[in-house]
Amino acid sequence: MLRTWFDHGDDFNAAHLVLLSDWGLLALIAVALLVLGGLALTWHNTRELTGRRRWILRGLRAVAVGLLVLLFLQPGVRLENVTRVRNHVVVLLDASRSMGLPGEGGTRLDDVKALLAREAAVINGWKQDHQVDFFAVTDQARPLADPAGITAEGDATRLLSGLEDVAARFRPEEVAAVVVISDGADNGALGEAVPVEEAPPAAVAVARRLQAPIHTLFTGPREPPRDVAISRVAYDDFAFVRNAVTIEAEITVQGYSDLVLPVTLRRGDTILGQRLLATEPGKDRYAFDFEFVPDKTGKDVFTLEVGQAPNEEIRDNNRRQFVIRIIRDKIRVLQVVGRPSWDVRFLRKLLKKNPNVDLISFFILRTGASIDVARRDELSLIPFPTQELFEEQLGSFDLIVFQNFTYRGYQMIQYLPLIREYVRNGGGFVMIGGDLSFTSGGYAGTPIADFLPVDLPPEGGDLIDEGRFRPTLTEAGRRHPITSLSLVPEENAQLWATLPELSGINRVLGVREGAVVLAQHPGREAGGAPAPVIVAQEFGQGRVLAVTTDSTWSWAFQAAADGGDNRHYYKLWGNAIRWLIQDPALKPVRVEADRDRYPLGTEVTLLTRVVGADWAPAVDTPVTIEVRRAWFDAGGLRQTEVVTLLEGRTSENGEYLARYLPAQPGAYTVTARVDRGTDVVTDEDVFVVAPDPIELRETAARADTLKALAQAGGGEARTLDQGLDGLDRVEPAVVKVNRRKDVPLWSSGWLLLLAVLFPSAEWFLRRRWGLL
């Protein structure tokens, strides 16, 4: 304004008021005292007058004194031609997917583009003093060369993250103002904080960093879109097998009433639970809990789905897929013992010492033949809870150990088929020898014999060989994970040769087809081959081990006689437990995706590790990876297809690294396959590819978040209709004054005339009223 009045030649670009006098501090103090004295004198000598006259004289005196002071100080206008570094007006345009939802005219983003076109003159006006920078904001801010070309494809709206990016990009003095144009559907810290805090601290903090006003413009419809959305799913990335898992879901319903929809949770194709969502008047959020008990370990894709409402505008947010890794908390081992013995004592100690084992032991301490001379309350015996162990809780065990135990005498015959099914379904089972084991325990012809890796002879005859022996490893046993006391096969065989002797084996007829003999008797035969001592077999999805002797304890105890220790005993049984429970680390091939969930458009890295039969990394081994996608078609049916086959060879570390860019969303299963000549080994992993569902979990536009942001940033909160004109901005800083001109105001004739006129008027009135 000043520059317009005084710079008639338009030679200057800045103007401000200055004092042109050059008085010192003492002079200024003296003048101030004189002014105060003059005014005080007038105050005093007019106190007797009537009200009107008193205030007229006091006013005239005050104006006269003021004019004299102005003359004394010599005010002026300084016109300058300065050079400035233009600071930045940062315009953040929301580019998230919710901006593609209906607004007032077209989509919310269309409305924003229309605003930018309409307000082009205002923006061009800003460009005189500022540089105007456009950014697209989703979960971050990225520079936008052409605002008209912006698209609504972002998978999140995190306005504060965008502002943080701006604050990191500019120094505080470089920012004139920030203008955020959004539908306010923030799914980051701002959106979460606003319902409870008007000016969220995080927003205040970023505003402080920027040191410039943050203005907001809201775009969105007056009425929210009709939508049913899964707005929140709470789950843990991992859960423990056989422990209850709870998945919490929140579903938001907008624009519908009298709606009843199914809400379904699936693990793969299996429905884990289903609930009904029935809308209630005045309520838009509905919470659901799903609880299930996973019965097997591994990663799996879970799908939570709510049915589609009639004419629903947004359907992407009716389904959420996620991956949960089911792991063991501890290995639950049931050790059932027919009679206490040294073998029992050392195995129990081993199991109890293992921090990963949760051991349930049941020892038969007394038989039917035992003499009962004590009252029951003098004994510490408890009943053998067969029904609870072998029916109710059977599935909760990872491994069952029958150690010199016979089922006879405990009314257990009806539980034997259950144990067979337990193994078939993935359980681990080991039978350890003794005079109550194998045929001596009456197992021939029972459901237990169906899955044992050895053929049991009928009862009667010589069932036990008592002699001492040192077992020898078979070729398979030299490399098998159970009998690998050393990873080097030759060293392993050497170690086995130095182990203390064992004594006594249960006689068997031979080994079953598919069973693998790992250690055998050096001098006894069974079925035309050396009598087996340690035999492994897979049965259904489970694993079984037969140890036909009850004397492995000597490897724990007698080994110490000559200065050795029990480490080979611990290694052997540790290996056996891991193999029996199918520890993933013992798989010869393992494939792993680097993440469980990928936003659409992200490359997936698949790492396959292969070990050879000697459990050393398999070098230069061909690996085939099949990637299979599962998705739901328009009718909600699950479809699958093989989307790619990747082939390669392992490195010197036994690893094959493959990359794949999924083109479609869905649940993916990766199967790595390695042909080892003698067998084909495989492993699987799963992951989910999805547009980030977070963005569309809340589809309603929110003006409240933008108001809170503007309040925290000291700016204005507007709607698109109010436009951009007049938004406050920080002026750019001056770095150089090229020319300067002072225009004195005090030397104006009008000012001199007034300086004479007001004292004269006061003199005249005083005289007229008889005061002089």
Add this chain to the structure above:
Amino acid sequence: MRLHRRQFLATAALGALAAPRAFAMGADAEVGIGLLQHGVGFDARPGAVEQLMWEVSKRTSIDVRERPRLLTADDPDLFRFPLLVWIGTAEAPPLDAESIRRLRRYLRAGGMLYIDDASPGDAFDATIRTEIARLWPDQPLLPLDADHTLYRSFFLLDRPEGRVRRRLDLEGVTFDDRALIVYGRNDLFGAFGRDPLGGWVLPVVPDGNRQREMAFRLGINLVMYATCLNYKRDQVHTTAILRRRRWRVSQ
């Protein structure tokens, strides 16, 4: 763990149904006792181990080897007998360094040593306290708690009995959650021996046959503890045992 009537009946039926005692798997599978051949008195309780193991075999499911095996500390077969008993009736010479080293390895590997003071005075006691300190200097010899597993591994016992009642508790050295040395001063094995005619070799004082029965029960518990360790301290047993002892149980 919840118990069912059917399970209870199944257990009760144990008294009527004999589990098969098939062919044993050989000498190493039998639970036997080694007698430490050192000092004076290791052979002073003839037949005692046999009688105890006979009682063990008759009252429990354990497959026993009745005859003890006399062992010196340097015997190659020491490590075939995880339960070693040292009976003494008088002051014993100190164990030599090699014996100490070997016994210490025996205990560390999982062996258990029961020391029975069968002496009339305190001379053996003095020897034992010195030798235990040499055998296991890192842990002290302390009285075993009244709720130690040894007192409930099969029978529920309030105190240790023997041929005499000199002391109302047992002492022990505990390591790695097990009592690897247990020391009793009541001449436990003195209560067990029978003469060839079937009579008891030594009288039990002061309570006669009841005290002898309780001594046998302690002996059986000792064998049971050596083979089962802290099995009876598993939670599944604890509630039942506390109830039987009429102690308070919090549900």
